[in-house]
């Protein structure tokens with residue numbers, strides 16, 4: 001049976017890809033000082049671009065957060081598989097585009113119950129603003145703050 005057009009295309013693609021990868025590897029081998037110099041000169045940009053990828057950002061957040069806390073590794077796998085688009089608390093759109101920087105809408109990891117570690121049921125991605133406001137406050141404390149804020153000045 002003769003090959004169909006898509007089969008021929010696929011074969012050409014595979015051949016080309018192999019050739020391209022070989023060529024790229026040869027370039028990397030022969031231009032190491034040049035590549036290293038470029039990476040050094042653009043380190044910040046390279047890092048920022050890396051961090052704007054939600055998967056990388058969440059991985060870094062997780063690594064940082066779990067230095068001092070107990071955790072389940074499957075939390076990281078769940079986050080990577082499905083990076084949340086919105087804050088779990090106020091439902092605003094999370095901004096992964098600001099790289100490493102922290103803004104109100106930057107993503108951050110929250111332990112719902114601060115006495116527990118980063119477990120699958122205890123970990124949520126909320127915006128920086130919500131996380132700052134919540135901090136380690138209890139419901140009772142938040143109620144006092146809310147009552148204080150709603151009270152009319154005398």
Ligand SMILES: [Zn+2]
Nearest residue numbers: 087090127130
């Ligand atoms: Zn929020």
